[in-house]
Amino acid sequence: MKDKRNIDRLLDIMAQLRTPVSGCPWDLEQNFASIAPYTIEEAYEVADAIARNDLTELRDELGDLLLQVVFHSRMAEEEGHFDFEQVAGAVSDKMIRRHPHVFGADGSDTPEKVKISWEAIKAEERATKQQDDSALSGVAVALPALSRAEKLSKRAARVGFTWAEASQVFRDLDEELDELRAEIDAGSNPDRLEDELGDVLFTVANLARMLDVDPEKALRRTNRKFEMRFRAMEQKFKDGGRDLKDCRLDEMDACWDSVKGVENAS
Template identity: 55%
Template sequence: MTDELIHDPNGGLPRLREIMRRLRDPETGCPWDVAQDFASIAPYTIEEAHEVADAIAREAWDELKGELGDLLLQSVYHTQMAEEAGLFTFDEVANAISDKMVARHPHVFGDESNAKTPEQQVQDWERIKAAERAETAQKGVLDGVALGLPALTRAVKLQKRAARVGFDWPETDQVLDKIVEEAQELRAATDPDHRAEEFGDLLFVMANLARHLDIDPEAALRAANAKFTRRFGAIEAALAAEGRSPADSDLAEMDALWDAAKAAEKARA
């Protein structure tokens, strides 16, 4: 029966779970899969989440199905290891998130009115989450902000938590002033450790500015990376048309080609 399920193209989630169970079998499974644990798989989980975000950002809808499958595999993988260790089951994972969604949407699944703006719903969501943290003995304002988040995302989440209790600049101009201050401190830093510390401080304040401007810093940086890749590709293409590569050019020429690519993009827009 299990072999039939494994080779059933319409087997859905039960098929995926059985495949993972077989891969993790200590006697007949894959040696690499058997050797893994939560810590060794966690980086892949983060990577797959980023690849989902990347497919969405590129509107690569044909790729998104596969990337979501890769991300789903991560949940199945962690849950299989948890079942082997007697920690929890897949159904318990599904029930836990179902319970959470019902509890956090009383305006949909309870008696509350759903005549709310998205902003009001965000406030209600945060209020419910705060109550949940209190029940799990998370006493500090910053407790529960995951260490494994991308650093910029975690910075914004930490700042949002602090802002709830009034620890925040009321005006964006004050954040901009702090950026200038941190940049000056970075300029004055002399040893590598001090420079790294001041650079981190500057990034943290830049994340704060993104929060004040209602900008996702991770998304903004991904867009900047894409723009850089696109424009540098234009430099390479222009040089290749002359039988050359960037190694055969110099900064002044490449900078001029960069400006040309930038102007061409603006003209198309």
């Protein structure tokens, strides 16, 4: 096995893991649905390694993500649907089809022209696969909710259902916030609060689209910033011999502002 190309070696390893009786009991009991959460998790870990600019970790995480593709492909092969070779062939065909400016005579010579051509080709592909003719057809349900909101609004915008400029979104955002406040003041049940908060988040996703900002990336950045500041605040109190849970809120607020001040100065 060591003399084989690594991709063939990986395929053989997965085949052995999935071999009845002699294979791995855990691997043998898995199916597409049970493995899907791991696939999503590995994709996020790839993104995390990139965000940290850890290229050694990125290599390892890309391997873990590749394993997910091999795992799904092996299960599909066992059921007679397709195998890894067909997966690789299908995506190769797709890349050639979507890059006529490289592999054909399209003539697109700027990133803007390429993007227009790419979207047109993707629309043609969706038309051959989708079961309805909605402008929203084909937006994956399993996407993170914030990303899916941005993609749904982007599809709607392509047919003209959008604001003329980003500043107009704030009017609707204010309305949604007022509706959420009203539900809170009325002591509404969690279902009503969830509904109204969802409207606020969907409007924010629209604002991100109009500002050409990836909402998932923006929120991940803020999460990292919050974690860094919170840990710095914890450390300041720890250096003073105090535990955060024993501190007053006004003390924590003052320390938080101090941490932000040092961060901004640097």
